[in-house]
């Protein structure tokens with residue numbers, strides 16, 4: 001458990017980066033995890049093939065909200081090509097914790113929202129790998 | 133005999149043979165899961181989701197498979213007769229347990245959800261037409277909402293809701309108004325809320341519904357194995373139950389219905405066993421209850437249910453209910469000591485063994501994760517009652533719930549775990 005509530009997760013949960021909304025975003029997307037009611041909305045501004053600005057809002061458990069904060073901080077300024085390559089393992093590495101199947105969805109909601117918002121790929125990260 | 137608020141028949145003056153005083157620590161010894169070695173002691177506070185199973189239930193199912201596994205109602209050979217006898221014996225036991233007039237009024241289903249769907253499809257489609265209304269409550273489990281959503285959309289039926297107070301009690305005084313125009317044909321509601329723990333005044337609601345010509349469905353999923361249940365004293369027309377919350381196995385549920393209603397209803401599913409005669413283009417239905425039991429049923433599970441009921445009877449339902457209430461009252465007391473904790477639902481005297489809560493600044497999932505690290509199992513989420521959580525203005529809650537094997541020390545561990553969760557997040 002102390003595992004799950006490591007310092008950096010609590011820190012991001014209580015002091016989230018990139019939290020808020022954008023005035024006139026180029027794209028927005030909102031998604032929820034129906035199992036537990038975690039909800040994340042993301043606003044994006046794009047420029048020169050890059051994700052110039054990103055803001056998230058929503059509510060949920062510490063894992064889902066910390067993941068959103070870490071992910072947004074990580075991808076702001078990145079090229080869209082680089083973002084496309086981000087996968088489940090990148091997100092789990094950022095969190096640095098081991099998660100069971102239920103909490104895994106909490107951890108991946110932000111990445112799912114990001115990819116659906118930018119590429120319209122609306123599926124759980126890693127779903128293909130599971131099936132393969 | 134019957135408390136008109138809760139419909140607890142004979143709760144005060146039970147006349148059963150004297151039993152050993154109820155001792156949850158001894159009861160617990162009958163449940164092998166608690167003796168299974170593990171690195172942390174199992175503190176199971178999620179019996180509202182599903183109950184644990186006593187050894188006698190496991191033994192009964194095992195014995196059935198080992199000694200007389202055969203399909204029922206078909207073979208004339210010895211073990212098929214034995215299997216049929218066990219299956220029908222479970223039906224008789226359950227019928228008696230809920231004070232049904234006859235075992236013919238008890239239909240086996242997969243669970244409560246299927247029992248409610250059976251009523252929605254077979255009775256609802258034959259009885260409701262455009263312009264009719266159904267009265268529900270905001271504290272229903274999704275299983276007593278979604279089947280009516282489907283029917284309402286299909287038939288143009290209006291859904292109405294009995295209002296609820298902030299403490300999670302139904303405002304029954306508003307019910308006559310909801311029924312006054314005579315359009316409501318059904319009042320369907322939960323006996324004990326799986327989130328708030330509220331014990332609804334079932335007999336009073338049924339009486340008012342009947343005065344206005346409406347049929348009554350009671351969702352007894354959370355009450356059947358927690359308190360004495362007398363379906364006739366309550367005045368219900370249909371009652372839905374699910375065995376896995378009653379110390380029995382998953383995969384079997386029960387619908388009780390008044391015989392005249394069941395007789396008049398068309399079948400739900402078509403197939404083997406539910407027919408008397410089949411021709412190439414038509415068929416005639418079997419008699420009750422088999423008319424509603426299409427295909428091979430959950431035979432071993434029925435046997436397990438029979439054993440679970442026999443076990444509950446030896447505990448005594450008055451004693452089980454008293455134990456639930458005592459633990460709830462104790463939990464409300466201990467949880468009141470935790471800063472920032474909001475307990476949902478009414479005072480202890482109006483609830484069963486369910487206590488849901490939220491903690492300021494800590495998501496219910498995180499609460500449950502902290503508790504899990506201490507071996508405490510609680511549920512976090514919306515507990516299949518999203519509209520109820522919307523009504524209370526919260527996305528989710530955490531819930532502790534009890535059964536006959538639950539202990540005060542589990543409540544103590546819960547309270548300590550909550551203090552700990554608070555500390556972790558109060559940085």
Ligand SMILES: Cc1ncc(COP(=O)(O)O)c(C=O)c1O
Nearest residue numbers: 243244245273275326351353374
């Ligand atoms: C009040 C209530 N109704 C219905 C159900 C549905 O039971 P089942 O899933 O066994 O059909 C539940 C169980 O979660 C419940 O608590």
